Amino acid sequence: MPLETPARIVRELTSRGYNADREAVTLLASAPDPGTALERAVESAPEDALKLSVEHVRTVLNDSSDGARDPSASGGVSAAKSTADATSSPVETKGSVSRSPTEQSVDILNDMTGASTGTGEYDDFVTVFRDRFQRLSGKLRGRVNTRPTNAVASMPGGSDAAIVGMISDIRSTASGHWLVELEDTNGTFPCLIMKDREFASVVDELLLDETIAVEGTLSDDAGILFVDSLHFPDVPRTYRPSTADRHVQAALISDVHVGSQEFMADAWHRFANWLHTEEAEHVEYLLICGDMVEGVGIYPNQDEELDIIDIFEQYEEFSEYLKEVPGDLEIVMIPGNHDAVRLAEPQPGFDDELRSIMDVHDAKITSNPSTVTIEGVSVLMYHGVSLDEVIAELPAEKASYEEPHKAMYQLLKKRHVAPQYGGHTRVAPEEKDYLVIDEVPDIFHTGHVHKLGFGKYHNVLAMNSGCWQAQTDFQKSVNIDPDSGFAPIVDLDTLDVTVRKFV
Missing domain, CATH: 1.10.8 (Helicase, Ruva Protein; domain 3)
Known part of the structure; x- marks a missing residue:
């Protein structure tokens, strides 16, 4: 010990x-x-x-x-x-199998650590939402010939028109149709989606504040746009992901939760030991998607479930476990909502004191979210707090805890990792919206919900990697049955997935 x-x-x-x-x-x-x-x-x-x-x-x-x-x-x-x-304390282990550190490559984009400028003033929120709208509307204007809302309002009744805007309101009419109000930088305009349209079911997927485009026909008085088609920023169906030029693998994990009484130390030991075997010789990257520790004061009566009550000691203990993995792995970590950083997203990648504690194997620490490119394969790492909101708002067949990757598909479709403002997910206003998915990733990696699920959306691999914590009393109270002790291994040359179980 x-x-x-x-x-x-x-x-x-x-x-x-x-x-x-x-x-x-x-x-x-x-x-x-x-x-x-x-x-x-x-x-x-x-x-x-x-x-x-x-x-x-x-x-x-x-x-x-x-x-x-x-x-x-x-x-x-x-x-x-x-x-x-x-x-005595474990020493940092070296690589025990043949790996190729000279061929390893890691590039990090969108890291906002140390670059936060927001003060929380009204103007800051206006700035970040304008930035979001400009970037997402730009992805739609190339496909739809849109006009500003004030220009549409001046068109004669019966005209064909198209609008791109952020959803400011969604409500049903007495007849069962849907009225969606879109807002751009010039004003707002009501758009009516008739219940008998083939695409009417897509209304179930809409969230407030996301950006969409609609095409249709104006009413006789030009006061409403009758929608004929609806478009998301989305990932192109023809997208082809990049792959590595050699056979190399990455282990994608999340939600370690060291400091909890339910942290699965034995499973971690087995995982770390496996990484030293010949079977794992091609695993050269370890990506940890937040919640390295259990944290303090995260949920009611959490102190009763803590094994370590001091937050700094939790990170010190986490570092001891990290020392067990091979020293020739490239390690990249982002924070989560249990970590000792601000809750509002984007989350900076820890302060200097915590970075010095977690400075094991020269691990790279970046903000949540960030895009990490390894061997030419881009991985969007996002802890995943907004998944709670997506799952709560959408029908179960489109987003659920049992299939968390489907909720991730929605974020890819909306090209934003936290599209709805004012709910469970806290957003910090910055000069730019770091939560926009500007470039389509090859892999989208999240955690947070403690469930294992993966699949491909328009050829993008979406992976929610489970956790390393057994079910807590709090999770029992909210009916969460975690998928614990799994390590998804991704072949970077094919994007095929093998799930290893260590419990």
């Missing part, structure tokens, strides 16, 4: 029937080998002692230092070595 933090040292001493002065604990934690120092302090404690004093610990540490300088003063070398091996 690693004993490099004061809290773990206190727990270990308590389990052996001892207490200790605060300064004594600090001295043990700062020792070169805390585990061995604790063993020696306990072994040499007076028989009737219930508390380790500062003086006693200092004497033990000084004696250990003298013994290190004079080998002849030390007896039982093999026993001391065995104790140290059993209790």
